[in-house]
Amino acid sequence: xxxxxxxxxxxxxxxxxxxxxxxxxxxxxxxxxxxxxxxxxxxxxxxxxxxxxxxxxxxxxxxxxxxxxxxxxxxxxxxxxxxxxxxxxxxxxxxxxxxxxxxxxxxxxxxxxxxxxxxxxxxxxxxxxxxxxxxxxxxxxxxxxxxxxxxxxxxxxxxxxxxxxxxxxxxxxxxxxxxxxxxxxxxxxxxxxxxxxxxxxxxxxxxxxxxxxxxxxxxxxxxxxxxxxxxxxxxxxxxxxxxxxxxxxxxxxxxxxxxxxxxxxxxxxxxxxxxxxxxxxxxxxxxxxxxxxxxxxxxxxxxxxxxxxxxxxxxxx
Amino acid sequence: xxxxxxxxxxxxxxxxxxxxxxxxxxxxxxxxxxxxxxxxxxxxxxxxxxxxxxxxxxxxxxxxxxxxxxxxxxxxxxxxxxxxxxxxxxxxxxxxxxxxxxxxxxxxxxxxxxxxxxxxxxxxxxxxxxxxxxxxxxxxxxxxxxxxxxxxxxxxxxxxxxxxxxxxxxxxxxxxxxxxxxxxxxxxxxxxxxxxxxxxxxxxxxxxxxxxxxxxxxxxxxxxxxxxxxxxxxxxxxxxxxxxxxxxxxxxxxxxxxxxxxxxxxxxxxxxxxxxxxxxxxxxxxxxxxxxxxxxxxxxxxxxxxxxxxxxxxxxx
Amino acid sequence: xxxxxxxxxxxxxxxxxxxxxxxxxxxxxxxxxxxxxxxxxxxxxxxxxxxxxxxxxxxxxxxxxxxxxxxxxxxxxxxxxxxxxxxxxxxxxxxxxxxxxxxxxxxxxxxxxxxxxxxxxxxxxxxxxxxxxxxxxxxxxxxxxxxxxxxxxxxxxxxxxxxxxxxxxxxxxxxxxxxxxxxxxxxxxxxxxxxxxxxxxxxxxxxxxxxxxxxxxxxxxxxxxxxxxxxxxxxxxxxxxxxxxxxxxxxxxxxxxxxxxxxxxxxxxxxxxxxxxxxxxxxxxxxxxxxxxxxxxxxxxxxxxxxxxxxxxxxxx
Numbered sequence: 001x002x003x004x005x006x007x008x009x010x011x012x013x014x015x016x017x018x019x020x021x022x023x024x025x026x027x028x029x030x031x032x033x034x035x036x037x038x039x040x041x042x043x044x045x046x047x048x049x050x051x052x053x054x055x056x057x058x059x060x061x062x063x064x065x066x067x068x069x070x071x072x073x074x075x076x077x078x079x080x081x082x083x084x085x086x087x088x089x090x091x092x093x094x095x096x097x098x099x100x101x102x103x104x105x106x107x108x109x110x111x112x113x114x115x116x117x118x119x120x121x122x123x124x125x126x127x128x129x130x131x132x133x134x135x136x137x138x139x140x141x142x143x144x145x146x147x148x149x150x151x152x153x154x155x156x157x158x159x160x161x162x163x164x165x166x167x168x169x170x171x172x173x174x175x176x177x178x179x180x181x182x183x184x185x186x187x188x189x190x191x192x193x194x195x196x197x198x199x200x201x202x203x204x205x206x207x208x209x210x211x212x213x214x215x216x217x218x219x220x221x222x223x224x225x226x227x228x229x230x231x232x233x234x235x236x237x238x239x240x241x242x243x244x245x246x247x248x249x250x251x252x253x254x255x256x257x258x259x260x261x262x263x264x265x266x267x268x269x270x271x272x273x274x275x276x277x278x279x280x281x282x283x284x285x286x287x288x289x290x291x292x293x294x295x296x297x298x299x300x301x302x303x304x305x306x307x308x309x310x311x312x313x314x315x316x317x
Numbered sequence: 318x319x320x321x322x323x324x325x326x327x328x329x330x331x332x333x334x335x336x337x338x339x340x341x342x343x344x345x346x347x348x349x350x351x352x353x354x355x356x357x358x359x360x361x362x363x364x365x366x367x368x369x370x371x372x373x374x375x376x377x378x379x380x381x382x383x384x385x386x387x388x389x390x391x392x393x394x395x396x397x398x399x400x401x402x403x404x405x406x407x408x409x410x411x412x413x414x415x416x417x418x419x420x421x422x423x424x425x426x427x428x429x430x431x432x433x434x435x436x437x438x439x440x441x442x443x444x445x446x447x448x449x450x451x452x453x454x455x456x457x458x459x460x461x462x463x464x465x466x467x468x469x470x471x472x473x474x475x476x477x478x479x480x481x482x483x484x485x486x487x488x489x490x491x492x493x494x495x496x497x498x499x500x501x502x503x504x505x506x507x508x509x510x511x512x513x514x515x516x517x518x519x520x521x522x523x524x525x526x527x528x529x530x531x532x533x534x535x536x537x538x539x540x541x542x543x544x545x546x547x548x549x550x551x552x553x554x555x556x557x558x559x560x561x562x563x564x565x566x567x568x569x570x571x572x573x574x575x576x577x578x579x580x581x582x583x584x585x586x587x588x589x590x591x592x593x594x595x596x597x598x599x600x601x602x603x604x605x606x607x608x609x610x611x612x613x614x615x616x617x618x619x620x621x622x623x624x625x626x627x628x629x630x631x632x633x634x
Numbered sequence: 635x636x637x638x639x640x641x642x643x644x645x646x647x648x649x650x651x652x653x654x655x656x657x658x659x660x661x662x663x664x665x666x667x668x669x670x671x672x673x674x675x676x677x678x679x680x681x682x683x684x685x686x687x688x689x690x691x692x693x694x695x696x697x698x699x700x701x702x703x704x705x706x707x708x709x710x711x712x713x714x715x716x717x718x719x720x721x722x723x724x725x726x727x728x729x730x731x732x733x734x735x736x737x738x739x740x741x742x743x744x745x746x747x748x749x750x751x752x753x754x755x756x757x758x759x760x761x762x763x764x765x766x767x768x769x770x771x772x773x774x775x776x777x778x779x780x781x782x783x784x785x786x787x788x789x790x791x792x793x794x795x796x797x798x799x800x801x802x803x804x805x806x807x808x809x810x811x812x813x814x815x816x817x818x819x820x821x822x823x824x825x826x827x828x829x830x831x832x833x834x835x836x837x838x839x840x841x842x843x844x845x846x847x848x849x850x851x852x853x854x855x856x857x858x859x860x861x862x863x864x865x866x867x868x869x870x871x872x873x874x875x876x877x878x879x880x881x882x883x884x885x886x887x888x889x890x891x892x893x894x895x896x897x898x899x900x901x902x903x904x905x906x907x908x909x910x911x912x913x914x915x916x917x918x919x920x921x922x923x924x925x926x927x928x929x930x931x932x933x934x935x936x937x938x939x940x941x942x943x944x945x946x947x948x949x950x951x
Contacts, residue, residue, distance in 0.1 A: 034419060037422050038363070039390060046672070046673065057413075061392055061416075061420045062420065064420070065419070068364045068390035069364070076695070077695075077712065081713065081715075095911060098929040099691070102699070103695045103936065276412060277412060278408075298415060298420075356681060357679075374730075374733070378734070382737035382738060385681045385709060385738070386681070593729060594725040615736045615737075619736050
């Protein structure tokens with residue numbers, strides 16, 4: 001297996017089967033820091049640079065928390081408005097990276113433009129982690145998802161995934177690439193205007209992913225071991241939350257997982273993952289079912305990033 | 318006395334008399350870090366999550382400085398715009414907390430909505446500190462105020478407080494609740510449209526606080542041992558500072574403490590506290606009188622938060 | 635030589651010849667932390683307060699990275715919008731400083747108003763570093779520039795500087811003041827409306843700086859040992875980068891350094907410094923010439939700030 005030391009984490013296309021499991025094992029071995037709530041010092045002589053050209057809470061803070069749990073340091077920016085580099089008119093990624101690479105030991109980049117982290121990695125002398133790039137990929141989110149499945153179910157092979165959401169989104173890209181490394185089936189359910197592109201389907205075919213598309217979750221949920229969700233609607237920012245909350249029925253039933261649907265049709269062992277935040281596709285009363293695992297993801301997201309950072313920074317080999 | 322370990326700091330209604338003094342003693346025992354300007358390592362294995370849905374300088378930085386002085390780590394967000402969680406339309410406090418609770422060991426929350434920190438504490442597995450919630454409360458500010466009085470005067474019982482400002486404000490709520498635990502008198506002076514609400518008066522009566530209301534500071538200042546101030550006017554953001562500064566007379570004399578008034582009518586031993594920033598209710602030349610203690614509050618604010626964090630994180634019992 | 639311990643770094647007018655060299659030696663002795671990519675603990679018991687009233691990436695992160703490399707802590711704000719103190723209407727520098735001084739051991743301030751860091755230093759009990767103040771000065775940038783020259787060429791005396799840009803800018807002020815301490819010649823090239831002010835010329839004359847002004851870089855570049863550049867145009871924010879990039883010819887040839895010009899007329903040993911970000915005055919293909927040293931500046935910027943912070947915080951004497 002290739003060493004992770006010094007490696008960029010840009011896409012899950014890059015990952016091979018045993019690499020997933022190895023990273024999961026390392027994450028698990030570090031989990032006690034998060035569980036017992038104390039910081040160690042494995043990365044105390046390392047600094048992470050967060051270069052977030054768009055605001056994010058979960059992704060940025062999960063990386064920062066992981067770094068702190070291992071005793072490390074963090075610098076960077078949380079929003080393009082906090083930085084002149086954020087002004088895309090003004091500075092090329094190359095120029096920006098030839099500054100950031102001297103400010104720490106790993107760059108974690110969220111960018112509105114697909115491919116920006118890969119462009120950064122081309123120029124950087126230190127590893128670059130893609131924390132979400134436009135419509136591109138979101139590898140650390142999907143590594144967290146798969147880590148959660150591995151911990152909750154014990155294996156990934158043999159599972160059927162029901163992926164619901166906007167198939168043009170980066171998480172859907174990353175999970176699809178990742179699943180080509182496992183013996184699984186995938187069922188995609190999305191609104192017609194958000195379905196898999198022909199181009200992406202060709203890629204999945206080339207990689208021999210076993211998948212199909214369906215129109216309504218109710219038709220296929222009985223087969224699912226993992227229900228993997230994203231919103232299909234965007235919040236209406238012109239309305240107050242109160243108003244928006246009352247304005248029900250935003251998400252069509254086709255793309256919604258309700259308590260009733262789960263009780264009537266889902267396997268008792270099926271688990272639900274959601275990268276959050278959510279709209280109304282996943283009503284809050286689902287939180288109290290045996291299926292919900294999305295909050296465990298927050299915890300697992302820190303552990304996974306601890307493992308990943310320890311590996312690419314060479315603290316664990 | 319109840320242990321502080323693991324406790325939320327949401328309201329000063331919760332505090333009992335001896336708890337104030339115990340926290341003050343602990344703060345004092347840690348003050349040397351701030352005074353001698355060196356960081357220790359009492360909290361080096363802990364991480365604080367700052368969840369500031371509104372910008373703040375004093376409150377956020379005082380908590381962060383306290384954490385750093387004890388060798389701890391800090392992550393979080395300084396403004397709702399830096400976070401998708403800040404978008405109130407999008408995510409419930411419950412969902413947000415079931416993420417933040419895994420990123421550190423204590424959450425310090427400033428929120429524009431009254432009750433948000435209490436809602437957070439309901440769901441969080443780690444302590445939540447209310448760093449100001451809308452019109453609600455601001456317990457750490459008032460703990461700092463009382464700590465300052467305790468250090469400067471040596472006791473709280475027996476003092477007369479003159480509270481000037483907008484009585485609907487969170488600091489006024491917190492100090493009023495706090496003072497019910499001591500043998501003091503309170504005189505409130507505020508513009509009529511900013512006076513104590515009937516509802517709040519009923520609460521104070523129920524708690525047997527000895528208080529009265531007055532119209533003009535000049536009528537009552539001679540009785541005050543502690544002059545506790547807040548602005549009654551808001552800055553006019555349509556004007557440049559220069560212009561605003563020249564445009565005198567913003568604050569009516571009723572709610573203003575001047576050097577002349579102090580010299581003519583105040584007790585020599587009276588001290589002035591102000592949570593700052595100020596408008597023209599407290600002219601800069603008061604800074605040079607024997608009464609000013611508001612700058613000591615910045616120093617004391619770090620010490621108090623050191624004590625509070627060490628206690629709720631269980632580093633000192 | 636005066637000790638650096640406790641000193642403010644406000645202007646390069648304050649610096650004497652041997653003080654530059656001493657700071658460079660200290661920076662060099664700490665450079666291995668940045669080169670070997672590990673954090674030490676020289677400043678682990680110190681906290682830096684970043685008070686950035688305007689966003690900046692290079693300057694803020696270079697200071698933060700330096701602090702982290704020496705094991706130190708960082709708190710503060712990256713933008714005036716993150717802080718109520720940023721609201722110039724509301725709070726005087728004096729009031730703000732009498733808060734910030736208790737949150738750490740050194741204040742690094744970027745301010746839109748010339749003189750604000752000096753005003754801060756007047757009131758602060760801890761050192762203040764000017765990280766750029768309006769049209770004023772930018773001493774740490776120019777210390778980085780001179781450190782780069784000292785490392786690359788081995789000496790400063792005897793060199794001819796070609797300074798291109800807007801001569802009213804703070805970096806041009808700081809480098810001009812600094813160069814009065816060395817045996818050098820300076821040639822200034824700027825658009826007529828951005829030339830040296832009469833007032834500033836009088837100051838340079840009084841300090842016996844040997845300088846001249848020229849109209850076109852092509853006329854003088856053959857004499858330059860150091861080509862020191864700043865943009866003379868501002869980005870057009872109404873246009874997308876794509877568009878702006880295509881819209882060539884923004885910067886007149888007079889103020890532009892091209893690969894062709896370098897090949898035809900420059901000394902082989904001439905080096906180019908640019909504080910970045912750049913517009914089209916320095917086309918990207920110059921990056922691959924023997925002259926480019928601007929990316930080394932990012933690395934050197936961290937080392938220089940490590941040296942400066944270690945000195946003013948008294949960790950190295």
